[in-house]
Amino acid sequence: MHKMNANFDYAEVERILSAHAYDPHAIISILQEIQEIYRYLPRGVFPYIADKLRVSEARIYSVATFYENFSLEPKGRYVIKVCDGTACHVRGSIPILERLRSELGLSEEKKTTDDLNFTLETVSCLGACGLAPVLTVNDVVHPAMTPDKASQLIKQIKEEIAND
Amino acid sequence: MSEYMTIDGIPVEINGEKNVLELIRKVGIELPTFCYHSELSIYGACRMCMVENERGGLEAACSTPPRAGMNIRTNTERLRRYRKTILELLLANHCRDxxxxxxxxxxKLQSLARRxxxxxxxxxxxxxxxxxxxxxxxxxxxxxxxxxxxxxxxxxxxxxxxxxxxxxxxxxxxxxxxxxxxxxxxxxxxxxxxxxxxxxxxxxxxxKNNIAEVWKALDDPTVKTTVQIAPAVRVAVGKELGIGDGENALGKIIAALRRMGFDEVYDTSTGADLTVLEETEEFLHRIENGEKLPLITSCCPAWINYCEKKHPDLLKNVSTCRSPMQMLASLLREQSKLSSRRMYHVAVMPCTAKKFEAARDEFKNDGMPNVDAVLTTQELIRMIRESGIVFNELEPEAVDMPFGSVSGAGIIFGVTGGVTEAVLRRVVSDKSRTGLLSLARMGQRGSSGVKEFTVPYGDRELKIAVVSGLANAESVLKRVNNGEHFDLIEVMACPGGCVAGGGQPFVPVERRAKRSEGLYTADRVSSIRRSEENPLMFSLYNGILKGRVHELLHVDYCKGGEN
CATH class of the missing domain: 3.30.70.20 (Alpha-Beta Plaits)
Structure with a gap:
């Protein structure tokens, strides 16, 4: 059994769990809130939540792997989501995605840069088809993108990081 | 007024069935299913049990409650076509080797594909x-x-x-x-x-299949092979080997094992008799001193694993008795020290967790396990088939001496409530025939998952719970942790006890009673019904066990947890 991590600070997790009154029906909301803090679901929280909610760790893993939005891998500071819904796709989302991948040295399998600055994902539809092709950076929408505009955006973010 | 529905043109009385599927099977139609087991929650995923209603609509029989006046068909051109398609889709994504x-x-997939x-x-x-x-x-x-x-x-x-x-x-x-x-x-x-x-x-x-290593030992002339057969095995081979399910086939199993090459064959019930004596003594000691109650039984290795993983604080309550398999094995191991040939000891068990128990460090001597291999009933059946032995033509034989005598109390270990009844036979002072009969009706028998009752003992009442299925155990343990008092709790991990063990040929819950009945019958026809009356016990305690009871028959699981 995967043991709890002694170095992990469970105070935040505990706060979220108690806000949900340790209700096992609230697994999804609880995981969402945990992910908001860590930008992913650290493995160490699973046995902890399982114990507190009195459900199996396998069940929580089941929920976490069912929903695309949950990540078990650490994510970058900047999460870029390129929309590849029908509208964005026909208006050229793939060339944008390819440009971003080559700029960041990422691929379909490798979604996060080693320095943990960028995560690049595709989503099926952001519901902003009128602005196609569209991408978001940490939930900020960038409409009517092109590969060049995407490169510009990356350059800008990298400068921001450097100035930090 | 009775309510009726119509199944394939036959009017059928609705009698509190949970779903249409139960009713259909009651009228003798074997509706195909993959995901339906009456003891589990309804899942409705496989869609094999779809039936057609009078309006041509389709309903999954497993998740449709019966309604008065309902009129369904279970076997139409459309349903056959759908079932075939489902099977084809499953097979398309399935290893077909x-x-x-x-x-x-x-x-089941294979048999439904054939059907x-x-x-x-x-x-x-x-x-x-x-x-x-x-x-x-x-x-x-x-x-x-x-x-x-x-x-x-x-x-x-x-x-x-x-x-x-x-x-x-x-x-x-x-x-x-x-x-x-x-x-x-x-x-x-x-x-x-x-x-x-x-x-x-x-x-x-x-x-897990351990057949190959057992054949290897049987083929090795330098090794003495011994085998013990657990109580529940004898009543579970029947259906697969051409006699009735639930029929006691111990004699034939012994004969088959000898033909396969085993040098000595024993009955785990002998070990169970020792367990009864040791566990009763422990029980009475704890009652007298009012310590570490409830006493929780320790025969079931899956339960021990569960307790270690989920309730380490309750390990002190678990009996220190080794399981019957391990008690008999340590005696045989002791005995074999007198012989020059190395002994290879096999246990035929209804249980998959026994494979784990056999490998535990607590049951090793100089790094060698007391039980070299555990075969489940399923594996035994396979070995008998592989040998070409025509099982139902075998003449029954008896187990070997010197560990050959057993009591009925040892035999009923294979069914939920059996350990408790065996211990009570030793505990209660009324040793008459009527005493035995009234003891049988205390409440420990039957397939219910949680059975609670009290038994008078001296000037007090013993509160006893008999549970099978670990979720049932959990609910009783929760009450223990909340301060409720019990004197004895028997836990068997498999619902119904070892007769329905994970290593047995599978029978649905509705047909398990036959196996339990088979064991109670074996007990009833035993000339010795109480473990303490087994003459072997006397010679063991005055011989091999003298001064070594603790070393050979007990175990400290608490210690294992700390290491």
Whole structure:
């Protein structure tokens, strides 16, 4: 059994769990809130939540792997989501995605840069088809993108990081 | 007024059935299902039990309650076509190497494919995800490429056993049954009860196979091979080997084992008699001193695993008695020290968790296990078949001396409530025939998952709970932790006790009573009904066991937990 991590600070997790009154029906909301803090679901929280909610760790893993939005891998500071819904796709989302991948040295399998600055994902539809092709950076929408505009955006973010 | 519905033109009385499926099966129609087991929650995933109603609509019989006036058909052109399509779709995404599958011949997918005459799969093979077999567990082997995602194992593990080692993971075409983070089964909370393998309709979860090593030992002339047969085994081979299920086949099993080459054959019930004596003494000692109550039984290895993993604080309450298998094994091991030939000891068990128990460090001598190999009933049947022995023509034989005598009390260990009844026979002072009869009606018998009753003892009452199924155990343990008093708790991990163990040929819950009845009959016809009356016990305690009872018959699981 995967043991709890002694170095992990469970105070935040505990706060979220108690806000949900340790209700096992609230697994999804609880995981969402945990992910908001860590930008992913650290493995160490699973046995902890399982114990507190009195459900199996396998069940929580089941929920976490069912929903695309949950990540078990650490994510970058900047999460870029390129929309590849029908509208964005026909208006050229793939060339944008390819440009971003080559700029960041990422691929379909490798979604996060080693320095943990960028995560690049595709989503099926952001519901902003009128602005196609569209991408978001940490939930900020960038409409009517092109590969060049995407490169510009990356350059800008990298400068921001450097100035930090 | 009775209410009726119509099934295939036959009026059928509705009698409190939970769903139409139960009613259909009651009238003698074997509606196909993958994901329905009456003891598990309704899942409704496989869609094999679809029936057609009078308006031409389709309903899944498993998840439709019967209604008065309902009129359904179970076998129409359309339904046959749908069932075939479902089977084809399942087969399209399923390993089809039936001839080399562990479950060849007892696979539901295979038998339904035959029944619905699937003569080809129209769908292309496509990209099947390659899955590595998980062979880490000593009890079960998992092969996701044979899984049809019916979820029976998941619901068994969660609902009945409260273990939660496995669940669905991922989704869509990537979905599979997995431990949390896909860790090997041996590192998961799995307790090895094997109930997942019992309900698995395919070869996705099967009992670990240890046959090869046993054949090897049997073929080695320098080795003396001895074997013990657990109580529940004798009543579970029948259906597979051509005699009735529930019929006591001990004599034939002994004969078969000798023909296969075993030098000595024993009955685990002898070990059970020792367990009764030791556990009773421990029980009475704790009652007199009012300490470490309730006493919780220790025969069931899956329960021990569960207790170690989920309730380490209760380990002190668990009896220090070794299981009957281990008690007999340590005697045989002791005895074999007198012989120059190395002894290879095999235990035939209804249980997959015994494979784990046999490998525990507590039961090793100089690094060598007292039980070299555990075979489940399923494996025994396979070995008998492999030998070419025509089982139902065998003349029954008897077990060997000097460990050859058993009492009826030792035999009923194989059914839930049996250990308790055996201990009570020793505890209560009324040793008359009537005493035995009234003891049988205390409340420990029957297939109910939680049985509670009190037994008068001196000037007080003993409060006893008999539970089978680990979720049932959990509910009683919760009450213990909340301060409720019990004197004795018998826990068997498998629902119904060892007769329904994970290593037995599977029978649905409705047909398990026959096996229990088989053991009670064997007890009834025994000339010795109480463990203390077994003459062997006297000679053992004055011989081999003298001054060594603790060393040979007891174990400290608490210590194992600290190390």
């Amino acid at each position: 039936c001839t080399t599958c562990e479950n060849n011949g007892s696979c 619905f005459h699937i003569d080809g799969v129209r769908f292309p093979d496509g990209e099947r995800i390659k899955h590595a077999k998980d062979e880490s567990s000593l009890s079960i082997t998992c092969d996701a490429s044979k899984c049809i995602l019916c979820g029976d194992c998941v619901r068994m593990c969660n609902e009945i056993q409260n273990v939660g080692a496995i669940d669905f993971a991922h989704r869509g075409s990537k979905m599979l049954i997995s431990t949390a983070f896909g860790v090997p089964m041996a590192e998961s909370p799995c307790v090895g009860c094997g109930q997942c393998a019992a309900v698995c309709p395919t070869g996705a979860i099967v009992v």
